[in-house]
Amino acid sequence: MKRFWLICAAGAAAVLTGCVREVESKEQKFVAGSLPLPEYAPLERYKLGINLEGDREYVAGGDSTLHFTITNLDTEPVRIPEWYMNEPDNLLLYCQPWFPGQEEPDENLWVPIEIETKKPDFRFPLELSPESKVFIDRDLRILRALKLTPEGERRFFIKVKLNLKSVDVESPVFGISVHSQEAEEAKLKAQQQRKQREAL
Numbered sequence: 001m002k003r004f005w006l007i008c009a010a011g012a013a014a015v016l017t018g019c020v021r022e023v024e025s026k027e028q029k030f031v032a033g034s035l036p037l038p039e040y041a042p043l044e045r046y047k048l049g050i051n052l053e054g055d056r057e058y059v060a061g062g063d064s065t066l067h068f069t070i071t072n073l074d075t076e077p078v079r080i081p082e083w084y085m086n087e088p089d090n091l092l093l094y095c096q097p098w099f100p101g102q103e104e105p106d107e108n109l110w111v112p113i114e115i116e117t118k119k120p121d122f123r124f125p126l127e128l129s130p131e132s133k134v135f136i137d138r139d140l141r142i143l144r145a146l147k148l149t150p151e152g153e154r155r156f157f158i159k160v161k162l163n164l165k166s167v168d169v170e171s172p173v174f175g176i177s178v179h180s181q182e183a184e185e186a187k188l189k190a191q192q193q194r195k196q197r198e199a200l
Contacts (some may be wrong), residue, residue, distance in 0.1 A: 040082045040165040047074035048128075050160055050171035053135075057177050059184045060154075064143035066169075068136045068160060072128035082164055083126035086118040091160045093138045098155035098175060105157040105173055113140060143178055150182035187188070 053067040068091060072078050084090045093113040096105055115138075130135065138160070145156060155177045161170040 012072060024065050042168070043080075045076065045167050046074070046078045046080075046167050046169075048078070048162070048167060048169045049073045050162075050169060052158070052171070052174040052176075056175065057179065058143050058179055060146040060148045060178050061144055062181070062184075064140045066138050066140055066158070066176075068138065069130075070132045070136065070162070070169075071133045072130055075129055075130050077129050080126045080128075080164065080166060082123050082166055084163070085122040085124060087134075087136045089117050089121060090163055091136055091138055092141070092163045093158065093160050095140060095142070095156055095158045098157050105159075110159070113138070113142075115139070121178070133153070138161055140176075146178055148178070148180040152180055153183075154178045 049071045051071070053069055058064065070090075093115075094110040095113055096109040096111055098105070098187050126134065140158070142157075148154065156177060157173050157175060159171050159173050162168075
């Protein structure tokens with residue numbers, strides 16, 4: 001009789017263990033799974049423009065922030081459903097050297113300037129009225145690492161594209177120049193001297 005109860009207890013334990021393992025397996029599958037990303041259908045109507053704002057001359061080793069604006073050029077409001085809350089994630093930045101004598105960029109030489117997308121990448125709908133703008137800064141970090149001789153200068157082509165599915169918008173190509181710290185100091189000194197002469 002005692003042996004019978006031991007067999008029953010062992011059988012029950014095996015059944016319970018199997019159930020626990022089955023539940024654990026299901027829970028692991030649920031935890032490991034992920035919800036599908038929302039689909040953002042292309043908008044039927046939009047007219048957006050991208051511009052590079054401010055001075056397009058930079059100093060090697062100095063500030064490397066590029067200031068962009070996205071403007072609604074349409075006569076109707078536009079609602080973008082997937083705007084990244086971390087706004088630099090909305091722009092894909094591309095760059096290539098602008099060599100002496102070169103008049104336009106080479107389409108095969110564009111280099112994407114990657115950034116680390118913040119996680120979780122929260123999004124929200126962005127609505128722009130006609131002629132309204134949104135401002136986005138992107139860092140062209142290669143300018144901080146660039147080293148030039150005192151008389152040296154480098155030029156670059158850059159462009160950006162919206163990192164979105166609902167709209168397909170690319171900027172025109174912009175040109176920027178980079179000069180040395182010494183050249184910047186000489187320029188500032190010349191400006192101060194000119195102001196002093198004008199004040200006399």
